[in-house]
Amino acid sequence: MATNRTYDQIQVGDTVTRARICTANDLYVFAHASGNINPLHLPNAQWEGVEKKDGPSAPFMWGASLISAVVGNYLPGPGCVYRDQTLSFHNKVKVDQVLDVTVTVLEKLPNNIIRLSTTVKVDDGTLVAEGEARVEAPSQSISYDAEELPSLLMKRHQHFDRLVARASQLPAIPTSVVCPDDSNSLGGAVMAAQAGLIIPILCGPVKRIQAAAEKIGVDISSYELIDTPDEDTAAEKAVALVHEGRVRSVMKGHLHTDDLLRHVVKREGGLRTKRRLSHAFVMDVPGRETPLIVSDAAINIAPDLTAKVDITQNAIDVARSIGIEPPKVGILSALETVNPAIPSTIDAAVLSKMAERGQIKGGIVDGPLAMDNAIDLEAARTKGIDSVVAGRAEVLIVPNLEAGNMVVKELTFLAHAETAGLVTGARVPIILTSRADNDRARLVSCALASMYDYYLRNGAAYAGNEELAAAAE
Numbered sequence: 362m363a364t365n366r367t368y369d370q371i372q373v374g375d376t377v378t379r380a381r382i383c384t385a386n387d388l389y390v391f392a393h394a395s396g397n398i399n400p401l402h403l404p405n406a407q408w409e410g411v412e413k414k415d416g417p418s419a420p421f422m423w424g425a426s427l428i429s430a431v432v433g434n435y436l437p438g439p440g441c442v443y444r445d446q447t448l449s450f451h452n453k454v455k456v457d458q459v460l461d462v463t464v465t466v467l468e469k470l471p472n473n474i475i476r477l478s479t480t481v482k483v484d485d486g487t488l489v490a491e492g493e494a495r496v497e498a499p500s501q502s503i504s505y506d507a508e509e510l511p512s513l514l515m516k517r518h519q520h521f522d523r524l525v526a527r528a529s530q531l532p533a534i535p536t537s538v539v540c541p542d543d544s545n546s547l548g549g550a551v552m553a554a555q556a557g558l559i560i561p562i563l564c565g566p567v568k569r570i571q572a573a574a575e576k577i578g579v580d581i582s583s584y585e586l587i588d589t590p591d592e593d594t595a596a597e598k599a600v601a602l603v604h605e606g607r608v609r610s611v612m613k614g615h616l617h618t619d620d621l622l623r624h625v626v627k628r629e630g631g632l633r634t635k636r637r638l639s640h641a642f643v644m645d646v647p648g649r650e651t652p653l654i655v656s657d658a659a660i661n662i663a664p665d666l667t668a669k670v671d672i673t674q675n676a677i678d679v680a681r682s683i684g685i686e687p688p689k690v691g692i693l694s695a696l697e698t699v700n701p702a703i704p705s706t707i708d709a710a711v712l713s714k715m716a717e718r719g720q721i722k723g724g725i726v727d728g729p730l731a732m733d734n735a736i737d738l739e740a741a742r743t744k745g746i747d748s749v750v751a752g753r754a755e756v757l758i759v760p761n762l763e764a765g766n767m768v769v770k771e772l773t774f775l776a777h778a779e780t781a782g783l784v785t786g787a788r789v790p791i792i793l794t795s796r797a798d799n800d801r802a803r804l805v806s807c808a809l810a811s812m813y814d815y816y817l818r819n820g821a822a823y824a825g826n827e828e829l830a831a832a833a834e
Contacts, residue, residue, distance in 0.1 A: 365438030368498035418453035440499030448492035528808035537599035542569035546614035549803025637671035658765025677724035682816035691735035691754030692728025705760035781805035
């Protein structure tokens, strides 16, 4: 709900700062809305020029629009009218940078006019833009519900929207969050808590967590904090909370993956089960009918056949937990025929036969398949592959971590897919995202953990209240 300040309520010195992350999607939306298709500002654009090596930067006028948002929503807020704006631009803005936009009242003038100082800075203090604005402040109080704003007609990631809407219908799961002491990790945990997905217990150096909260302007006073001296102790405590029965998932914050998983896989006091741990990327790829699951691109570097059995079973369970039933699983290799010179083709054939005989359960498994004939029906038909899975795969099992990493990043940066991540095979789901992932990735990963937790406890996916889910979309 946006509520304004009237001219009489405003005082000289009043100030508002709001943070905003620059995303690739912002650049695409701005290009469509403004008609500015300068390739300097478009991710993955093909063009020539000396600045190509620097990657895309946001148009300066996109940064200026953030000032308009603070003025229009907060100071003065709804009902105000811009009269003029001066701006000087100093530094470029890159995708995934966090910007702090500040508006300060400098002077009150006749006829409801107020003079404002306006600045945009990267969160490390680098000045992006500065100037002054004159705005006519409203005389009457106005409130506006942002939910009344119609959605954009083009929705690129509807699968994740539905996943979050469905998971939010479940009771929030208690989650130990390890070292949420930077903007992204804390912001994602808070966003997930506000969405009703998790009840966070924040484990880590409290002063650093509180400093991160102040930086992004969130109130964490309602969350339990467990003070630890360092990352290692925080990870140990987060895992111990599972044994104490206080949490049903663990979420990685601002620490290295190895520092967390070392405590997860300990023989004494860890979260091991009989099944091997593996990671699954759940990807919302624009244009696909279902999410796409890729495993394992984060934990198992060069898995042998025994490990691949668990990786495949874990990925099938993740797919089933989000309602893909039965999931069609493609075991990837460089080609679609068995070749003794390429070990991954032999592993793929064995995994397919194991699934056929019930040693891998719950999915339809086929392989070896190359990437093209796993996900493109025309490619499969061209090569004469008669398979329920070929061209329709919803789960991709990669031969090794390197291949998986390439597949995920190609889909992310070339196909504009969104990703969420989950580690399975432990006693509870482990929400494992990159330290560079944004709040959205962490939010969806928490939704995924909630759905997987329900699956573990009930043996089936949460069907959801379709009417509520539709309303939430």
